[in-house]
Amino acid sequence: xxxxxWSKSLRDFRVPILGWGLLVGLLMAVDFAESTPAVVAAFASxxxxxxxxxxxxxxxxxxxxxxxxxxxxxxxxxxxxxxxLTGARLVRGEEERGTLDVLLATPQPRVRLLLEKIGALVIxxxxxxxxxxxxxxxxxxxxxxxxxxxxxLAGLNLILLAFCFSMVALLISQFxxxxxxxxxxxxxxxLLSFLLDSIGRVVNGSWVQYLSPFxxxxxxxxxxxxFQGSSAAALLLVGLSALCAAISLLIFARRxxxxxxxxxQRTHPTGNHLAERSLRQAERDVSVRAxxxxxxSAQGWSAFWWLLGLxxxxxxxxxxxxxxxxxxxxxxxxxxxxxxxxxxxxDTGTNGGFVGTFVFAFLPVIVAxxxxxLAITWAADLENGRLELVLDTPRSRPxxxxxxxxxxxxxxxxxxxLTWLAILVGTRIDNFxxxxxxxxxxxxxxxxxxxxxxxxxxxxxxxxxxxxxxxxLSAYIALAFLTAFLKGVxxxxxxxxxxxxxxxxxxxxxxGMNWAAFLGMTGFAVVLLVIGLVQFRxxxxxxx
Amino acid sequence: xxxxxxxNRLTKSYGKSRGIIEVAFxxxxxxxFGYLGPNGAGKTTTMRVLMGLLRPSSGSASIGGLDCWRxxxxxxxxxxxxPGEFNFDPGLRGAQIIEYLGHLRGGIDHAYVRSLIDRxxxxxxxxxxxxxxxNKQKLGLVQAFMHQPAVFILDEPTSGLDPLNxxxxxxxxxxEHAEGRTIFLxxxxxxxxxxxxxxxxxxxEGRLVKIDHVSTLKDIHQHxxxxxxxxxxxxxxxxxxxxVASVAERADERIxxxxxxxxxxxxxxxxxxxxxxNFATREPSLEEIFLRFYEPELSPIARA
Numbered sequence: 138x139x140x141x142x143w144s145k146s147l148r149d150f151r152v153p154i155l156g157w158g159l160l161v162g163l164l165m166a167v168d169f170a171e172s173t174p175a176v177v178a179a180f181a182s183x184x185x186x187x188x189x190x191x192x193x194x195x196x197x198x199x200x201x202x203x204x205x206x207x208x209x210x211x212x213x214x215x216x217x218x219x220x221x222l223t224g225a226r227l228v229r230g231e232e233e234r235g236t237l238d239v240l241l242a243t244p245q246p247r248v249r250l251l252l253e254k255i256g257a258l259v260i261x262x263x264x265x266x267x268x269x270x271x272x273x274x275x276x277x278x279x280x281x282x283x284x285x286x287x288x289x290l291a292g293l294n295l296i297l298l299a300f301c302f303s304m305v306a307l308l309i310s311q312f313x314x315x316x317x318x319x320x321x322x323x324x325x326x327x328l329l330s331f332l333l334d335s336i337g338r339v340v341n342g343s344w345v346q347y348l349s350p351f352x353x354x355x356x357x358x359x360x361x362x363x364f365q366g367s368s369a370a371a372l373l374l375v376g377l378s379a380l381c382a383a384i385s386l387l388i389f390a391r392r393x394x395x396x397x398x399x400x401x402q403r404t405h406p407t408g409n410h411l412a413e414r415s416l417r418q419a420e421r422d423v424s425v426r427a428x429x430x431x432x433x434s435a436q437g438w439s440a441f442w443w444l445l446g447l448x449x450x451x452x453x454x455x456x457x458x459x460x461x462x463x464x465x466x467x468x469x470x471x472x473x474x475x476x477x478x479x480x481x482x483x484d485t486g487t488n489g490g491f492v493g494t495f496v497f498a499f500l501p502v503i504v505a506x507x508x509x510x511l512a513i514t515w516a517a518d519l520e521n522g523r524l525e526l527v528l529d530t531p532r533s534r535p536x537x538x539x540x541x542x543x544x545x546x547x548x549x550x551x552x553x554x555l556t557w558l559a560i561l562v563g564t565r566i567d568n569f570x571x572x573x574x575x576x577x578x579x580x581x582x583x584x585x586x587x588x589x590x591x592x593x594x595x596x597x598x599x600x601x602x603x604x605x606x607x608x609x610l611s612a613y614i615a616l617a618f619l620t621a622f623l624k625g626v627x628x629x630x631x632x633x634x635x636x637x638x639x640x641x642x643x644x645x646x647x648x649g650m651n652w653a654a655f656l657g658m659t660g661f662a663v664v665l666l667v668i669g670l671v672q673f674r675x676x677x678x679x680x681x
Numbered sequence: 682x683x684x685x686x687x688x689n690r691l692t693k694s695y696g697k698s699r700g701i702i703e704v705a706f707x708x709x710x711x712x713x714f715g716y717l718g719p720n721g722a723g724k725t726t727t728m729r730v731l732m733g734l735l736r737p738s739s740g741s742a743s744i745g746g747l748d749c750w751r752x753x754x755x756x757x758x759x760x761x762x763x764p765g766e767f768n769f770d771p772g773l774r775g776a777q778i779i780e781y782l783g784h785l786r787g788g789i790d791h792a793y794v795r796s797l798i799d800r801x802x803x804x805x806x807x808x809x810x811x812x813x814x815x816n817k818q819k820l821g822l823v824q825a826f827m828h829q830p831a832v833f834i835l836d837e838p839t840s841g842l843d844p845l846n847x848x849x850x851x852x853x854x855x856x857e858h859a860e861g862r863t864i865f866l867x868x869x870x871x872x873x874x875x876x877x878x879x880x881x882x883x884x885x886e887g888r889l890v891k892i893d894h895v896s897t898l899k900d901i902h903q904h905x906x907x908x909x910x911x912x913x914x915x916x917x918x919x920x921x922x923x924x925v926a927s928v929a930e931r932a933d934e935r936i937x938x939x940x941x942x943x944x945x946x947x948x949x950x951x952x953x954x955x956x957x958x959n960f961a962t963r964e965p966s967l968e969e970i971f972l973r974f975y976e977p978e979l980s981p982i983a984r985a
Binding site for chain 2 (some may be wrong): 411413426522523528532
């Protein structure tokens with residue numbers, strides 16, 4: 138495994154290959170099994186309302202239904218995440234860690250080095266496609282007709298899109314100083330291209346979709362036998378990927394290791410002048426006056442983008458989707474027992490209930506993930522020795538921790554406030570009658586689960602490493618969400634359900650404020666904070 | 682003078698072979714105290730226990746009479762610390778980091794900070810991620826000195842610095858010393874310790890093996906001397922001279938190799954009597970001294 142760059146890279150990819158492959162495979166298998174004629178028929182009547190999300194071609198067949206439901210939005214977008222992160226990291230990540238210099242010090246030509254890494258990525262994606270096809274075949278078996286060739290082609294079409302975006306990320310990473318910037322820009326491009334394709338479907342006579350790789354991806358739907366695919370579209374995706382890879386190779390072979398391809402030369406007035414200016418600026422800088430302010434400023438931008446996304450989702454849902462989808466969904470629910478079972482206990486008959494089911498079933502999870510991304514920096518900073526100098530100043534450890542905790546809580550508090558305001562404004566815009574008291578309750582009830590996640594990070598970070606904390610809490614959020622979301626289907630014992638923060642959150646949109654859960658969870662978060670404080674007070678501060 | 686830093690049977694064990702075992706020393710106020718040892722000997726562990734970052738497994742450490750683990754905040758008011766390795770928010774500029782740490786220390790004299798920056802030739806306008814190793818070290822020194830503390834704890838302060846800045850650092854240490862401040866610095870560079878310190882402790886594999894004045898340490902300091910003669914040379918010329926640990930003859934009989942402890946005056950005289958044509962001395966590395974120091978059967982010096 139350590140004989141060559143490509144085999145070592147492939148070894149690094151083994152967990153994502155299995156993880157993503159099994160995830161999409163499982164999703165396909167389960168979704169095929171669920172697509173009984175009744176469910177397909179119910180969704181077929183709903184689909185025209187969701188043209189924005191996909192083209193309902195042959196929606197009455199299980200293959201058309203699955204293609205519409207999974208393969209036109211969720212799966213391709215999800216499956217692009219890892220390749221984008223990997224593309225951005227392929228060389229820039231190693232440069233950031235300082236490990237590329239060691240590799241380049243060996244007698245390996247740069248072009249070959251990058252080609253081997255790209256090769257490993259291609260093999261990884263092919264393996265994911267095989268696992269995807271495997272899941273699809275298992276799913277097809279449950280409905281009685283198997284087509285291995287089409288399943289493999291569908292996997293291939295998916296990874297063509299993913300590879301294309303990963304090569305775009307690789308290309309962008311040649312111009313950026315950090316891999317996260319490249320990954321961020323490429324993710325933005327991914328969403329933009331999805332949006333352009335959607336506009337193309339909804340707006341007559343539009344041409345913007347031709348700019349979108351998503352459009353060319355959607356020109357092939359190998360799972361649907363009656364759909365006329367276009368091999369030219371697939372070749373175009375391959376060509377675009379190859380072009381990005383070739384330009385990246387050219388740039389990588391010529392640029393300085395560790396620097397972007399082009400960097401703006403700062404004009405130094407004089408060394409001393411610049412030094413004096415930066416010292417004066419720092420003296421005026423409010424963000425460096427306290428640990429809490431510094432934490433706010435360090436996480437300000439990432440919090441801003443999260444919150445902007447949150448507000449857009451709320452506004453988008455309430456203003457665009459609600460008025461169109463509400464009636465269609467009610468009809469589908471009445472006709473389909475499986476759907477009714479999934480949404481068992483949620484009162485989707487009223488406006489408030491509908492918002493509760495379709496907005497507040499997911500928002501607490503997004504807010505919890507947002508809280509996790511904010512809080513996890515504490516574990517990362519501890520592990521990377523970034524707190525070493527701060528802890529050498531005469532500030533007590535509890536104070537250092539409390540100031541950081543306070544800053545994170547303040548940012549997390551913005552999420553419910555902005556959600557409430559966005560829904561308030563959204564419902565005013567489309568004149569949608571809803572109990573504003575319940576919106577307030579549902580928004581602010583999202584805070585205690587987020588506080589618990591923050592508390593868990595601080596309680597675990599004293600003992601566990603960054604990777605372990607991140608892994609445990611991501612898994613907990615995923616499980617807690619599934620437990621709460623599938624409560625009607627799973628029928629788990631009460632005590633298991635009560636371990637899920639999202640089950641505790643309940644449905645304040647219909648039930649109103651649940652003070653017992655609110656105060657109980659907040660109290661639990663305080664207990665976690667105290668555990669974190671005690672742990673940190675008596676723990677060794679280890680480095681990396 | 683009163684004791685300002687004291688460790689009492691200080692033990693910190695973690696992992697299998699890391700840590701320190703029953704380390705005990707006392708540093709007086711106004712002293713420059715060197716802490717010598719090879720990599721991984723336990724220098725950094727001792728310093729991090731003193732800074733209250735690690736909890737002693739047993740024993741205790743105090744600075745200014747304050748327990749380093751129980752009263753860390755009070756201890757840190759007295760100390761300027763340079764970690765052996767440190768990291769910071771990569772996006773912050775040098776000036777911002779200095780200002781931030783200054784605020785956390787309760788305010789600093791900006792004029793003094795500027796003078797430090799000038800002395801070390803540090804550019805505070807760059808972001809942390811853009812600094813080279815040497816510049817990160819300069820930033821570490823600025824933040825350790827900027828609040829004019831009573832005690833300095835400096836973990837390998839010259840590592841990464843260029844020779845000019847090393848000289849500047851020695852001057853800074855001399856000045857602080859002259860003003861009566863206490864400096865505890867670790868190093869594995871022998872001349873540096875000889876140049877700056879009054880007393881030295883040597884640590885190896887977690888245990889203190891020697892604490893003494895630098896002048897005494899010089900006694901274990903050996904020279905390797907190579908003398909060339911115009912004709913065949915004899916080992917007998919040198920073997921009974923005081924301070925000569927060993928004499929060996931090179932293959933061509935005209936060159937002698939000696940290990941000498943202490944002054945070379947007598948050796949030079951004898952070499953001159955025999956019309957020596959070349960006289961070369963080499964100071965052994967600290968590691969070589971250590972090896973001799975710990976392996977008594979190989980070295981008559983260690984028996985002394």
